[in-house]
Each structure stands twice: as C-alpha cells, then as structure tokens.
Amino acid sequence: MELKRRKVHRYVIFKIDDRREEIVVEKTGAPGESYDDFTASLPADDCRYAVYDLDFVSDDNCRKSKIFFISWSPSDSRIRAKTIYAVSRNQFRHELDGALRDPSNWP
Template identity: 75%
Template sequence: MSYRWLSRPNASSGMGVADHTKNTFLELKRKKVHRYVIFKVDEGKKEVVVEKTGGPAESYDDFTAALPENDCRYAVYDYDFVTSDNCQKSKIFFIAWAPSSSRIRAKMLYATSRDRFRRELDGVHYEIQATDPTEMDLEVIKDRAH
C-alpha cells in the first residue's frame, strides 16, 4: 500500500533563498553598504527575496518605519555602538517581524520558513521575534548588544 499522497513537502523545505538575497546580506555584513535589509517571502517564486535596503546613514527609526504594519517580514539590522571602554562594535540582529494584525497564513508561512532562512545568514549575532514594535524597540536592541 502506498502513502505517496501523504508525503507533500512542507513549506519550510520548499522555500529557497535567492542568490541576490545572500549577497545583499554579505554586503551588509562585510562591506557595511547597508544599515538594514528587509526580506519578503515571494510565494510565487517560493523563495525569500530582498524587499528594501537602508543606507549606512539611516537610523533605527527609518528601519522600523520601513516594516509593514500588517504583514510579516524578516529583517537584519546592523547595530553600531561604543562599548564602555570606548571600542567601536557592531552586532547584526535578525528580526522576525510578525505583527498580530497580519494574516494567519502569512504568520504560518514566515514561521515555517524562518529557521531555514536564518541558517543561510552566517554572521547574525542575535535573533528577535517581534509581534509588535515594543518587542524590537531600540532599547531592546541596546540591551541585547551590550
């Protein structure tokens, strides 16, 4: 007896990562070309793609304003800071943005593909899951980084 119909691939195994997506992350990590990168799941292509990048001069407020209010996204943010002994440091945050007002289907899609996508981003220091802006407030980022 065959149960082939049961072996449908799940959403996480079917979601790819575009080369452009990986390269954009590397530009943020190595070359500091971007302050942040916002990624979106393209259901048609079944892959994670770059939706928006922010230049090095953009602020954390610019970054949070670029996230959609009612839809899920992945993002990386390069947080620069000075330590108590006056050293310039940088930490890369991966943020899984899933606002409570987003559609259940979107939340499920982003939740099931998050781990696989996150593993593609070598060099992330911290991960934050946020369902509302207070969970990824700049103070939260500062506390985690220091």
C-alpha cells in the same frame, strides 16, 4: 555579506514572494539611515524578515557593530502569513549563517 563586511547597508528587509517560492530582498537601508527609518519600513499588517546592523560604543569606549536577525510578525498580519514565516524562519536563518555573527545565539 555586503552588510557585514563592506557596511554598504544599515539594514536589509526580506519578504516571501507572492507565489511563496522564494525569499527576496524587499528593501535595503543606506548606511546613514537610523533605526527609526528601519522600523518605518516594516509593514504594520504583514510579516517580514530583516537584518539590522547596529553601531554602538561599548563600556570600554570602543566602537562596535552587531548584526541582528529580526523576524517581524505584527499582530495585524494574517494567520496564514504568520504561519508561513514561522515555518520558513529556521531554514532562512541557516542560509544567512555565513553573513551573520554567532547564529547559535539567535532566539
């Protein structure tokens, strides 16, 4: 909610804890951080969930913001991690329903 309403974070990266009991915040990005900062924060060999707040200017020259849910699953990650993240993705997205815009359009 801080990301959506108060613009406190540019992004939030989540991970499943080592005991596989809960999803925890691993890292948050300051409002001034870029997309490159965000992608550099994602591990090359492990899965994560993330929420990214993109600011942009529309075709009619209006400043807008859109929040994206990202399920990060690189090819170098373990099969077990990919499975655990895939199985828990829908439940986690459901938990974020109130924080994100129009979750019915998520892939």
